[in-house]
């Protein structure tokens with residue numbers, strides 16, 4: 040029988056269509072895994088082409104002179120720009136704000152052929168440290184209301200450039216989606232006196248069926264009401280509302296966890312396109328007891344179609360429990376020792 044399951048945080052319902060359920064291995068892609076060359080002369084993110092990007096915001100340097108491991112640059116085709124002030128106008132039914140914001144690109148490696156799933160843990164750590172540094176820096180700007188850090192991997196996930204990179208967009212407003220999550224989490228806190236995320240994490244760790252892996256500081260689960268196949272959450276075990284509050288030991292642990300999960304998806308499903316995003320409370324809500332940040336990975340294995348657009352409900356053909364079992368069984372090698380260099 041099909042089953043409707045409710046996301047306890049967003050209150051959204053998803054249909055887990057067990058009648059048309061697919062075994063996880065039915066979703067393994069049959070296309071060949073692409074390995075691009077390590078240098079592409081026309082790629083602005085490749086070593087030697089640094090002058091073809093806007094001036095760098097931040098870099099993690101390597102051991103050799105002039106060598107870099109991670110670069111942050113403003114997006115050449117920015118959705119929002121920091122050169123205007125956020126000016127609000129309300130004219131009858133029309134509301135606008137001038138397009139203030141920051142739109143940055145985090146180039147994950149000088150190597151064009153690199154893919155996050157196959158990087159060393161140390162290099163993923165460099166990337167996460169850069170996320171935190173930019174998050175902290177931009178949070179100090181009083182005009183910034185919210186910062187979204189995300190990655191688009193592959194055409195289905197919306198990327199236009201092959202060279203591995205992530206992005207960050209800082210906006211002068213908080214979206215209604217983020218507000219609703221905060222409100223629902225606050226409502227739960229008011230009613231039950233607990234962080235709903237902490238409560239879900241505890242339940243999942245006791246039940247274990249949807250847990251993919253667990254470390255000292257993080258637990259990885261396939262959420263009970265996953266809207267899409269292999270949607271994966273990485274939760275910090277310790278309560279924390281803002282990604283900006285992550286500590287050094289946790290960043291090291293998270294790099295290993297993130298890289299391991301991406302490698303499990305890469306090897307298990309043949310390099311699926313995916314997005315990931317860090318769902319943090321906006322900086323002004325850092326420290327609240329009711330919200331809990333996490334990282335959400337969404338492999339793009341199914342298409343959003345008319346029903347999803349019309350109803351706001353998703354139909355998932357893969358049981359989260361089956362996805363978790365599948366991912367637990369994908370063996371991936373440890374890569375901690377292949378580190379080229381670690382950021383200071």
Ligand SMILES: [Zn+2]
Pocket residue numbers: 078079082083084085086150151202
């Ligand atoms: Zn490149």
Ligand SMILES: [Zn+2]
Pocket residue numbers: 234235236237238277278279328329330331
């Ligand atoms: Zn919590």
